[in-house]
Amino acid sequence: MRERNHKMTLRLNDKEAELLNKKSQMVGVSKEQYLRMLLLGVKPKEKPTADFYNMTRELNAIGNSINQIAKVANAKGFIQVQAYEENVKKLNEVLLELSRYQILPERGDEAWLLQEYGL
Incomplete structure (x- = not known):
C-alpha cells in the first residue's frame, strides 16, 4: 500500500520554481523529496x-x-x-x-x- 496518500498542489512563480529546481539538483534529490526534507526540519547538504x-x-x-x-x-x-x-x-x-x-x-x-x- 502506498505510504503517501495525500496529493498537494503547490503554485510557484518562475523565480521560486527555478530556485527549487536549482536547490534540489544541488542536493541530488527530487523536488518532492527536497520539500519533504525541509518539512521534517532536515537541512539538506549539497552533493x-x-x-x-x-x-x-x-x-x-x-x-x-x-x-x-x-x-x-x-x-x-x-x-x-x-x-x-x-x-x-x-x-x-x-x-x-x-x-x-x-x-x-x-x-x-x-x-x-x-x-x-x-x-
Missing part, C-alpha cells in the same frame, strides 16, 4: 564533489593496504596488534566522520526526535 569520492576511495585503499600488511606481519609473528587495531580504528573513524560531514543532512532542531520517536 559531495568528485574530489570527496576520490579521497574516500584513496583512504579505503590505504585501509586495505594496512590490512594486507597486517596479515603478512601476523603470519610472520611480528606485529603489535594493539597499535595496529588503534590505527585501523582511527582510519575508520576518519572515513565515517568525513562521510557524515559531507553527505548526511543535518536536523534543524531536535524537536523532530520528539515527533518521530517520542523522545
